Amino acid sequence: MEKLWNEFSVGLFFWQTLLFLALLFLLRKFAWKPILNAVNEREQKISDSINQAEKAQQELEALKAQNEDLLKEARAERDAMIKDAKATASKMVEDAKTQAKEEGAKLLASARESINAEKAAAITELKTQVASFSIEIAEKVVRGELSSADKQKALADKLVDDINMN
Amino acid sequence: MHRLLRFLLVLALLTPGAVMAEDHQGGHEEEHGAHGHGHEAGKELTPEEQRAVNKEFVIHHTKDSYDFGIFSDESTGAHYGFPLPVILWDDGLHVFLSSAFHHGEEVVESNGNHYMLNYHGDGKIYKCDAEGHILEETTVDEETGEVSVAQLAPLDFSITKNVFVSILMCVLLFFVFRGVAKSYKSGLAPSGSAKFFEPIIVFVRDEIARPNIGEKHYKKYMPYLLTVFFFIWFLNLAGMTPLGINVTGNIAFTAALAILTYLITTFTAKKDYWMHIVWMPGVPVPMKIILFPIELLGTIIKPFALMIRLYANMLAGHIVLGMLLVTVFYFGAVAAKGAFIGLTFFLNIIELLVALLQAYIFTMLSALYFGSASEEHDHDHAHAH
Numbered sequence: 001m002e003k004l005w006n007e008f009s010v011g012l013f014f015w016q017t018l019l020f021l022a023l024l025f026l027l028r029k030f031a032w033k034p035i036l037n038a039v040n041e042r043e044q045k046i047s048d049s050i051n052q053a054e055k056a057q058q059e060l061e062a063l064k065a066q067n068e069d070l071l072k073e074a075r076a077e078r079d080a081m082i083k084d085a086k087a088t089a090s091k092m093v094e095d096a097k098t099q100a101k102e103e104g105a106k107l108l109a110s111a112r113e114s115i116n117a118e119k120a121a122a123i124t125e126l127k128t129q130v131a132s133f134s135i136e137i138a139e140k141v142v143r144g145e146l147s148s149a150d151k152q153k154a155l156a157d158k159l160v161d162d163i164n165m166n
Numbered sequence: 167m168h169r170l171l172r173f174l175l176v177l178a179l180l181t182p183g184a185v186m187a188e189d190h191q192g193g194h195e196e197e198h199g200a201h202g203h204g205h206e207a208g209k210e211l212t213p214e215e216q217r218a219v220n221k222e223f224v225i226h227h228t229k230d231s232y233d234f235g236i237f238s239d240e241s242t243g244a245h246y247g248f249p250l251p252v253i254l255w256d257d258g259l260h261v262f263l264s265s266a267f268h269h270g271e272e273v274v275e276s277n278g279n280h281y282m283l284n285y286h287g288d289g290k291i292y293k294c295d296a297e298g299h300i301l302e303e304t305t306v307d308e309e310t311g312e313v314s315v316a317q318l319a320p321l322d323f324s325i326t327k328n329v330f331v332s333i334l335m336c337v338l339l340f341f342v343f344r345g346v347a348k349s350y351k352s353g354l355a356p357s358g359s360a361k362f363f364e365p366i367i368v369f370v371r372d373e374i375a376r377p378n379i380g381e382k383h384y385k386k387y388m389p390y391l392l393t394v395f396f397f398i399w400f401l402n403l404a405g406m407t408p409l410g411i412n413v414t415g416n417i418a419f420t421a422a423l424a425i426l427t428y429l430i431t432t433f434t435a436k437k438d439y440w441m442h443i444v445w446m447p448g449v450p451v452p453m454k455i456i457l458f459p460i461e462l463l464g465t466i467i468k469p470f471a472l473m474i475r476l477y478a479n480m481l482a483g484h485i486v487l488g489m490l491l492v493t494v495f496y497f498g499a500v501a502a503k504g505a506f507i508g509l510t511f512f513l514n515i516i517e518l519l520v521a522l523l524q525a526y527i528f529t530m531l532s533a534l535y536f537g538s539a540s541e542e543h544d545h546d547h548a549h550a551h
Contacts, residue, residue: 009290
């Protein structure tokens with residue numbers, strides 16, 4: 001212990017304390033503060049970047065899920081639309097069919113009517129024609145019959161016979 | 167800045183080799199020294215005397231000195247190096263270059279006072295008369311009548327070798343870390359010397375400060391911890407150079423740092439720290455009374471241990487290396503010389519590790535003490551145990 005004390009130099013102790021304190025204050029101002037700040041800033045930046053990247057990825061995933069949902073919805077909508085269209089189309093066809101049938105039936109009926117009317121008209125005309133023909137023929141026959149006195153007399157006889165017979 | 171860093175790295179890597187070169191230098195010096203003493207005495211030295219001379223040689227080189235000696239040739243008495251200023255306070259300021267002492271051979275007269283350097287003794291400066299007799303002060307204790315004799319020594323504020331090396335290291339540290347700080351201006355990614363030093367700075371923060379002090383308070387201790395770590399480490403590395411520098415193995419240096427750690431611990435301490443000393447929670451009252459002086463003593467023993475640990479480790483490392491170097495020249499056989507050179511090389515590598523380890527331990531323990539000082543207990547939790 002005494003040897004230790006003998007080796008202790010007050011001057012050296014004084015200078016070392018002074019030098020160390022000077023170094024401490026100089027380094028604190030010019031080195032440690034800027035260095036530690038830079039290191040901290042960088043670490044902060046790195047952790048921020050990582051967080052940001054993670055967030056971006058999460059967002060991307062959310063977006064993806066959203067897209068999928070949207071796609072699903074669109075598909076469903078499309079399916080529904082197609083189904084709807086199909087139904088409408090078949091209904092239209094059906095409607096058209098029934099309408100056409102009705103129309104046809106109507107047309108048929110009117111045709112039939114007109115045919116019947118024509119037929120009736122034709123029959124009437126034929127009847128008049130036949131009647132006029134008959135009258136013409138009868139006239140001719142009568143004229144033939146009545147062309148001579150003999151014949152007129154024969155006819156009258158015959159007719160009298162007929163009437164007599166009756 | 168890059169060149170400085172490169173220089174430092176090269177220095178660190180080449181040190182074992184460089185010290186081996188010093189081996190021969192130191193050894194030759196030693197041999198010459200031994201022969202020189204031998205001739206003076208007019209006979210060859212006995213092994214015991216040789217060992218004593220070797221021991222003195224090694225111890226002398228672990229001590230602070232007033233000049234920056236690079237090597238000396240004791241057979242001719244020539245010293246190579248440069249002198250440093252001596253600053254004394256003795257009823258007035260006395261400033262002169264250490265070369266005036268001629269390595270303890272001459273008495274220096276300054277403003278009417280005479281001073282001499284006890285070069286082969288404790289290496290300190292004493293007040294003396296013109297003939298070189300150290301002035302003594304005799305005091306008689308009035309109660310016991312005991313007579314005590316004290317050699318008169320002036321207050322010594324000289325720029326010694328240790329102070330000079332410390333100044334150099336402060337300048338180096340300042341420029342290196344200012345360079346590191348500046349490199350962040352061009353971008354947040356480390357560049358240049360920051361690539362090497364940033365991981366170490368982050369290590370001090372994440373492995374020393376944060377776990378020991380806690381997330382809440384560690385920031386205010388960071389400048390001290392970083393400065394102490396790099397200052398000790400750089401000075402330890404400077405001690406590995408063949409210039410015979412031993413700053414961290416000097417008790418005044420370690421005392422300065424340990425006292426700073428003690429002061430910071432004491433003045434930043436929170437209520438809980440004092441409560442644990444004065445009235446330890448969670449133990450019976452008699453124990454509280456017994457623990458009070460123990461805990462109070464502990465606050466002083468902790469920094470004292472810090473001081474002794476660094477001092478003893480570094481000084482021991484230097485002495486062991488020095489002794490091994492001297493041993494190379496103690497043995498005549500080439501095989502023995504080679505073996506000791508190899509052993510020295512191996513120990514140099516270990517010392518390189520110790521240089522870093524001791525800086526780490528000092529910083530680590532300082533952080534631990536700061537942690538206990540700034541700790542704030544959850545009181546329910548404290549009562550639970």
